[in-house]
Amino acid sequence: MKILVGYKRVVDxxxxxxxxxxxxxxxxDGVKLSANPFDxxxxxxxxxxxxxxxxxxxxxxxxxxxxxxxHLRNGLAxxxxxxxxxxxxxxxxxxxxxxxxxxxxxxxxxxxxILGKQAIDDxxxxxxxxxxxxxxxxxxxxxxxxxxADGKATVTRExxxxxxxxxxxxxxxxxxxxxxxxxxxxxxxxIMKAKSKPIDTIEFGSLGVEAHDHLKTTHHAAPAxxxxxxxxxxxxxxxxxxxxKGLL
Amino acid sequence: xxxxxxxxxxxxxxxxxxTARAVSAAVAVKGEAIDVLVLSDAPDAIAAEAAQxxxxxxxxxxxxxxxxHPLAAVLAPQIAKAAAxxxxxxxPSTTFGKDIAPRVAALLGVAQVSDVMSxxxxxxxxxxxxxxxxxxxxxxxxxxxxxxxxxxxxWPAAATGTGSAPVExxxxxxxxxxxxxxxxxxxGSSDRPDLQSASKVVSGGRGVGSKENFDIIFKxxxxxxxxxxxxxxAVDAGYVPSDLQVGQTGKIIAPELYMAxxxxxxxxxxxxxxxxxxxxxxxxxxxxPIFEIADFGLVGDLFKIIPELEQALG
Ligand SMILES: Cc1cc2nc3c(=O)[nH]c(=O)nc-3n(C[C@H](O)[C@H](O)[C@H](O)COP(=O)(O)OP(=O)(O)OC[C@H]3O[C@@H](n4cnc5c(N)ncnc54)[C@H](O)[C@@H]3O)c2cc1C
Ligand SMILES: Cc1cc2nc3c(=O)[nH]c(=O)nc-3n(C[C@H](O)[C@H](O)[C@H](O)COP(=O)(O)OP(=O)(O)OC[C@H]3O[C@@H](n4cnc5c(N)ncnc54)[C@H](O)[C@@H]3O)c2cc1C
Numbered sequence: 001m002k003i004l005v006g007y008k009r010v011v012d013x014x015x016x017x018x019x020x021x022x023x024x025x026x027x028x029d030g031v032k033l034s035a036n037p038f039d040x041x042x043x044x045x046x047x048x049x050x051x052x053x054x055x056x057x058x059x060x061x062x063x064x065x066x067x068x069x070x071h072l073r074n075g076l077a078x079x080x081x082x083x084x085x086x087x088x089x090x091x092x093x094x095x096x097x098x099x100x101x102x103x104x105x106x107x108x109x110x111x112x113x114i115l116g117k118q119a120i121d122d123x124x125x126x127x128x129x130x131x132x133x134x135x136x137x138x139x140x141x142x143x144x145x146x147x148x149a150d151g152k153a154t155v156t157r158e159x160x161x162x163x164x165x166x167x168x169x170x171x172x173x174x175x176x177x178x179x180x181x182x183x184x185x186x187x188x189x190x191i192m193k194a195k196s197k198p199i200d201t202i203e204f205g206s207l208g209v210e211a212h213d214h215l216k217t218t219h220h221a222a223p224a225x226x227x228x229x230x231x232x233x234x235x236x237x238x239x240x241x242x243x244x245k246g247l248l
Numbered sequence: 249x250x251x252x253x254x255x256x257x258x259x260x261x262x263x264x265x266x267t268a269r270a271v272s273a274a275v276a277v278k279g280e281a282i283d284v285l286v287l288s289d290a291p292d293a294i295a296a297e298a299a300q301x302x303x304x305x306x307x308x309x310x311x312x313x314x315x316x317h318p319l320a321a322v323l324a325p326q327i328a329k330a331a332a333x334x335x336x337x338x339x340p341s342t343t344f345g346k347d348i349a350p351r352v353a354a355l356l357g358v359a360q361v362s363d364v365m366s367x368x369x370x371x372x373x374x375x376x377x378x379x380x381x382x383x384x385x386x387x388x389x390x391x392x393x394x395x396x397x398x399x400x401x402x403w404p405a406a407a408t409g410t411g412s413a414p415v416e417x418x419x420x421x422x423x424x425x426x427x428x429x430x431x432x433x434x435x436g437s438s439d440r441p442d443l444q445s446a447s448k449v450v451s452g453g454r455g456v457g458s459k460e461n462f463d464i465i466f467k468x469x470x471x472x473x474x475x476x477x478x479x480x481x482a483v484d485a486g487y488v489p490s491d492l493q494v495g496q497t498g499k500i501i502a503p504e505l506y507m508a509x510x511x512x513x514x515x516x517x518x519x520x521x522x523x524x525x526x527x528x529x530x531x532x533x534x535x536x537p538i539f540e541i542a543d544f545g546l547v548g549d550l551f552k553i554i555p556e557l558e559q560a561l562g
Contacts, residue, residue, distance in 0.1 A: 011378070013516070016381075016515075017378040017379075017381035017382055019381075019382045026377075026378065026381075026382050093359055094350065094359070095353070095354060095358070095359050095360075098354060117497075118497070120378070120379065120496070121377065121378060122377050123362065123363070123377055123378070123379065123496070124360075124362050125346050125350070125362055126350035126353070126360050126362060127350075128350075129320060129346075129347065129348075129349075129350035129351045129354070130353065130354035130360075131354075132320075132321070132351060133350070133351040133352075133354035133355050134354050137427065138321055138425075138427045138428040139320055139321060139347070139351065139428070140428075141320070141343075141346070141347045142343060142346075144490065154431070157343075158343070158490045159343040159344070159347075159491070160342050160343045160344070160444065160491060160499065161259055161435050161491065162433060162434050162435040162436055162489065162491050163433070163489075163491075164430075164433045164434075165431040165432050165433075166319065166428060166429060166430055166431055167428070167429040167431055168427065168428050168429075169427040169428075177490075177497070178480065178484070178497055179484065179490060213359055214359040214388055214389040214392050215359045215361065215386050215387070215388055215389075216386065216387045216389075217385065217386050217387075218372075218385045218386070218387055219384065219385040220382050220383070220384050220385075221382070221384075221385075222381075222382065222383070223376070223380055223381065223382070223383050223522065226522065226527070226541040226543075228539070228540055228541070228542070229527075229542055229543035229544055229545065230543070230544060230545070231539070231545045231547070232544055232545070232546050233546075234546070234548075234556065235546070235553050235556030235557045235559070235560050236556070236560045238528065238544055238546050238557065238560075239557060239560035239561055240560075241544055242505065242526070242544070245526060247448070247504060247505040247525075248472060248505075248561065
């Protein structure tokens with residue numbers, strides 16, 4: 001079985017995001033970029049399934065500009081067998097990303113597609129669900145535990161009410177939550193090995209995917225700031241202050 | 249004119265309050281009608297609750313045994329079908345809505361607006377990106393249905409009790425897949441207030457130190473009638489179950505009072521509490537970032553301070 005993994009590059013989660021003064025976007029020049037943390041978890045899960053013998057090939061997919069290659073090499077160093085780079089200079093919205101994945105699925109025929117539940121830049125939380133709809137296959141979002149057996153995935157999902165367990169026939173789309181696993185660190189020899197692993201480059205335009213995105217972002221603004229309040233000296237003062245506000 | 253379809257979220261035969269919040273967002277669109285759609289195996293009691301929400305024009309029910317549990321693959325085709333004739337489909341931005349809405353959007357071939365914080369005009373919305381560090385204004389193409397999830401913490405629940413919308417059964421003729429099956433829901437049984445709708449929340453972080461120590465947080469929360477939350481670090485360490493996580497990837501909440509105890513104030517955590525009324529921070533490190541946004545800060549050891557708080561409460 002092949003597993004296709006979404007491997008998106010985003011602004012590192014430690015970066016303090018600044019909105020440009022003219023509201024045209026956020027400052028991304030010169031900031032540190034990393035794999036979307038949920039995608040590292042997706043890749044780790046795929047690798048573990050390969051190590052267990054459930055899968056035999058793990059393919060990382062990136063949709064983005066030409067310089068995404070170095071990022072995809074990280075995915076290969078972590079252990080993916082090969083990478084697919086769909087090149088586009090434009091930002092892709094989730095529906096377009098899902099349509100791209102569907103094209104790759106038609107070509108690769110994976111048994112499982114694992115994506116992050118959300119990318120931490122746009123926080124859309126859509127691509128996996130959209131892909132499952134277009135593919136007409138099951139989705140198991142926000143996964144914190146995955147077991148594959150007998151052509152089925154049994155997935156524990158982190159939902160608001162607790163933990164939900166569902167069963168999905170393969171092929172299916174799974175999106176990862178934080179507690180699914182802890183991604184391994186990349187070791188130096190693996191970086192060397194990754195250099196010889198293949199990266200297929202596919203021009204976005206050649207896929208025949210419609211990219212008529214229905215959403216236009218017209219403005220970026222910094223969020224309303226909460227101002228620093230007061231420090232109280234002890235528990236009694238705190239309780240008095242909260243009582244005065246009618247909160248206790 | 250706009251017609252808005254709001255998808256009801258419910259569990260155990262009860263309507264979730266996130267639905268009334270999504271109705272508030274629908275009211276802000278200033279359309280001609282707001283209908284609430286209840287998909288369930290037994291929708292009647294839920295529909296009766298939804299009918300009482302102010303601003304609701306009609307409640308539509310689809311009763312099918314397959315709708316006993318909220319499986320996106322099963323519900324989405326029905327919602328997509330029911331969406332015909334509506335300009336907007338609004339779903340609460342809970343794990344229920346986040347799971348289902350994109351599947352509906354893709355079936356309709358449209359983009360989705362996630363986590364709507366404000367409605368600027370019928371097709372113009374504000375939503376957060378980068379864990380709430382930037383707020384973008386998005387314009388949706390008016391030629392297509394708008395599918396959106398509604399960020400509960402940004403909207404008050406529409407008043408309930410005065411409305412009396414008619415309830416109508418809807419027959420939706422669509423084949424449903426059998427490839428996805430519900431097995432079980434493991435729910436932490438709790439008499440405590442619900443984290444997402446509680447007016448007071450007491451959260452503990454890594455500073456609490458262990459699962460056993462977390463009792464001090466639960467006890468204090470019970471004392472003041474608060475729900476209990478936690479940081480990711482506390483959940484990862486196994487102190488509390490995952491449904492208590494507050495933050496970018498957990499629950500986004502807006503209680504009147506939020507008390508962060510032994511929580512450093514990482515940006516991903518703060519995303520979840522930005523809209524809280526009053527934030528209290530208790531931390532032994534005077535430099536902890538949580539103090540930058542707290543309305544009241546108290547530096548000290550939580551194991552010493554919590555008993556003192558209990559005593560001060562009298
Ligand atoms: C104003 C603005 C400007 C932007 N500019 C750019 C830009 O210049 N370049 C750019 O690449 N993005 C850019 N983006 C981000 C881009 O719009 C998002 O990638 C897109 O909206 C998808 O949202 P998401 O990744 O949050 O989707 P989600 O649904 O949150 O993503 C879930 C998962 O889908 C998979 N996935 C999604 N997209 C990709 C991808 N591209 N490659 C591989 N896997 C993927 C991943 O597994 C990911 O974890 C910009 C966003 C905004 C708001
Ligand atoms: C993609 C991504 C998503 C994330 N999503 C979330 C999310 O949704 N929610 C979330 O919370 N985090 C999230 N995080 C994690 C976040 O970055 C922080 O790691 C986490 O919030 C830290 O939790 P904490 O404050 O409990 O722990 P720490 O940062 O370790 O802080 C513990 C605090 O306790 C204090 N302390 C220790 N002992 C005592 C004592 N005896 N008395 C008083 N104070 C004491 C310390 O001074 C310290 O400030 C996410 C991270 C990533 C990368």
